[in-house]
Amino acid sequence: MIKRxxxxxxxxxxxxxxxxxxxxxxxxxGSEADLHLEHPANPEHGDxxxxxxxxxxxxxxxxxxxxxxxxxxxxxxxxxxPGFINFYLxxxxxxxxxxxxxxxxxxxGSSKIGEGKTVIVxxxxxxxxxxxxxxxxxxxIIGQTLYNLYKTIGYKVIGDNHIGDWGTQFGKLIYAxxxxxxxxxxxxxxxxxxxxxxxxFHREAEEDISLEEEGRRWFKKLEDxxxxxxxxxxxxxDWSSAEFDRIxxxxxxxxDLALGESFYEPMLKDVIQEAVDKGVAVESEGALIIKxxxxxxxPVIIRKSDGATTYMTRDLATIKYRREKFRPFRIIYETxxxxxxxxxxxxxxxxxxxxxxxxxxxxxxxxxxRLKTGRMKTRAGDTILLEEVLNEAVRRAATExxxxxxxxxxDLKQHPTTNIVFDWDTVLNLRGDSGPYLQYAYTRARSIIxxxxxxxxxxxxxxxxxxxxxxxxxxxxxxxxxxxxVVAAAESYAPSIVCSYLFDLAQCFNLFYExxxxxxxxxxxxxxxxxxxxAVTAQVLKNGLSLxxxxxxxxx
Numbered sequence: 001m002i003k004r005x006x007x008x009x010x011x012x013x014x015x016x017x018x019x020x021x022x023x024x025x026x027x028x029x030g031s032e033a034d035l036h037l038e039h040p041a042n043p044e045h046g047d048x049x050x051x052x053x054x055x056x057x058x059x060x061x062x063x064x065x066x067x068x069x070x071x072x073x074x075x076x077x078x079x080x081x082p083g084f085i086n087f088y089l090x091x092x093x094x095x096x097x098x099x100x101x102x103x104x105x106x107x108x109g110s111s112k113i114g115e116g117k118t119v120i121v122x123x124x125x126x127x128x129x130x131x132x133x134x135x136x137x138x139x140x141i142i143g144q145t146l147y148n149l150y151k152t153i154g155y156k157v158i159g160d161n162h163i164g165d166w167g168t169q170f171g172k173l174i175y176a177x178x179x180x181x182x183x184x185x186x187x188x189x190x191x192x193x194x195x196x197x198x199x200x201f202h203r204e205a206e207e208d209i210s211l212e213e214e215g216r217r218w219f220k221k222l223e224d225x226x227x228x229x230x231x232x233x234x235x236x237x238d239w240s241s242a243e244f245d246r247i248x249x250x251x252x253x254x255x256d257l258a259l260g261e262s263f264y265e266p267m268l269k270d271v272i273q274e275a276v277d278k279g280v281a282v283e284s285e286g287a288l289i290i291k292x293x294x295x296x297x298x299p300v301i302i303r304k305s306d307g308a309t310t311y312m313t314r315d316l317a318t319i320k321y322r323r324e325k326f327r328p329f330r331i332i333y334e335t336x337x338x339x340x341x342x343x344x345x346x347x348x349x350x351x352x353x354x355x356x357x358x359x360x361x362x363x364x365x366x367x368x369x370r371l372k373t374g375r376m377k378t379r380a381g382d383t384i385l386l387e388e389v390l391n392e393a394v395r396r397a398a399t400e401x402x403x404x405x406x407x408x409x410x411d412l413k414q415h416p417t418t419n420i421v422f423d424w425d426t427v428l429n430l431r432g433d434s435g436p437y438l439q440y441a442y443t444r445a446r447s448i449i450x451x452x453x454x455x456x457x458x459x460x461x462x463x464x465x466x467x468x469x470x471x472x473x474x475x476x477x478x479x480x481x482x483x484x485x486v487v488a489a490a491e492s493y494a495p496s497i498v499c500s501y502l503f504d505l506a507q508c509f510n511l512f513y514e515x516x517x518x519x520x521x522x523x524x525x526x527x528x529x530x531x532x533x534x535a536v537t538a539q540v541l542k543n544g545l546s547l548x549x550x551x552x553x554x555x556x
Contacts (some may be wrong), residue, residue, distance in 0.1 A: 046086035097480035117329035123547030127164035128240035143334035165260035171219025190239035337365030359415035367419035408433030413499035444539035458500035464529025
């Protein structure tokens with residue numbers, strides 16, 4: 001990628017091992033530098049601009065330019081006040097990139113940056129015996145997109161659906177089933193019936209607090225391997241798995257592993273013993289806890305006073321298992337932002353146990369979703385069912401590809417931490433920043449190609465000079481940036497970066513289509529050049545939508 005080459009050239013010119021744009025590290029004199037290499041908003045300021053001379057003490061922009069290595073892709077390098085360095089690329093760079101897109105097709109945007117490294121993405125993670133709510137949508141599709149991004153840039157990626165199938169709540173559910181349930185009746189509509197039983201338990205417990213102890217007792221029996229407890233629990237798992245698979249199929253989601261919390265149950269004693277042996281866990285009022293240096297974080301319990309384990313214990317066992325089996329470079333967790341404290345404690349506890357550094361673990365927390373009128377609620381007053389939203393989207397859009405894609409894009413275009421206001425008019429808008437708008441731009445480009453009976457695979461080289469038309473050159477430049485967008489989105493854990501780029505690309509293409517005649521032109525070189533530009537636009541839109549898990553329909 002040109003951006004990476006430019007960074008390397010700047011490092012050589014400065015003579016200092018400068019950090020990439022997404023990282024910061026100490027450099028000369030104990031100061032910090034961040035090598036920003038950006039696309040100027042005003043094209044008159046070049047194709048790239050760097051602030052390196054402003055961030056490094058003693059660095060002078062003119063001197064950096066003077067010592068800049070010679071290359072065959074730069075037209076010129078200029079200094080702009082108060083010390084920015086602007087880089088202007090030769091038009092051939094963009095022509096070569098268009099040829100590369102024509103050649104690589106669906107693989108364009110991929111790289112080998114992460115070759116030899118493994119990344120685990122922990123996402124979706126629904127709880128068994130509970131309906132798949134709209135809140136699960138965010139973790140599921142953000143996590144899947146992060147998975148796609150890291151795979152595209154060369155990492156070996158493992159997606160893990162960490163199912164919530166263990167804990168005191170299942171003791172409560174088992175008690176409710178034993179006391180008020182009918183397994184035959186439950187099997188006819190399991191998720192609804194199980195949820196009703198769970199709600200009833202809490203309602204009854206408000207009147208009779210002894211039920212809480214019953215719930216804890218049944219979970220302890222479950223942990224101890226009681227046959228009846230295990231039998232009922234397994235029924236709940238099987239019923240729920242069928243429900244999850246149905247929703248995942250509707251969303252087009254396929255996760256590599258589905259290891260529930262229960263999978264790690266046999267490993268918990270070893271984790272607790274290791275924490276004790278290393279002096280990380282200490283006893284407190286009959287429980288085992290992990291405290292943090294200078295009490296910077298609240299302590300966590302890894303074994304309760306009654307001997308039962310906790311969510312933290314199981315998460316630590318999960319890390320230990322993943323490290324031993326997969327040797328990951330990084331583990332990424334995508335859950336709600338309300339779990340931020342838990343993951344800070346988890347990562348620090350893992351570091352204290354000697355399981356890598358806290359930086360080896362990343363929590364991507366997502367915000368809440370609500371309607372324009374307030375919180376999303378069902379007729380029962382609980383979180384709205386995801387399936388209801390998806391079915392309504394398909395009904396309004398008239399096709400599954402458009403409806404499901406619209407819901408996904410509406411979520412992914414926001415930064416993960418943003419709280420989302422769900423508005424059907426925005427979700428399905430054909431003119432604004434929406435999934436259907438991007439899909440329509442793709443179908444328009446493909447329609448042009450079909451009308452021209454143009455076969456892009458027959459184009460081995462482009463002879464047309466795009467520099468004579470601003471709309472053509474702007475589009476060619478934007479297309480060439482796709483690989484760096486993929487890298488930026490992965491490194492920032494932000495699918496929204498891809499969405500913003502695709503929206504800009506669709507707008508740029510629509511302007512090109514309105515201003516530049518594609519089919520009517522009689523000059524064959526011009527015609528092939530413009531049709532190739534149209535074909536690669538469709539290709540990049542398709543590749544970008546694919547990263548987001550959104551299909552690119554040939555017709556709308």
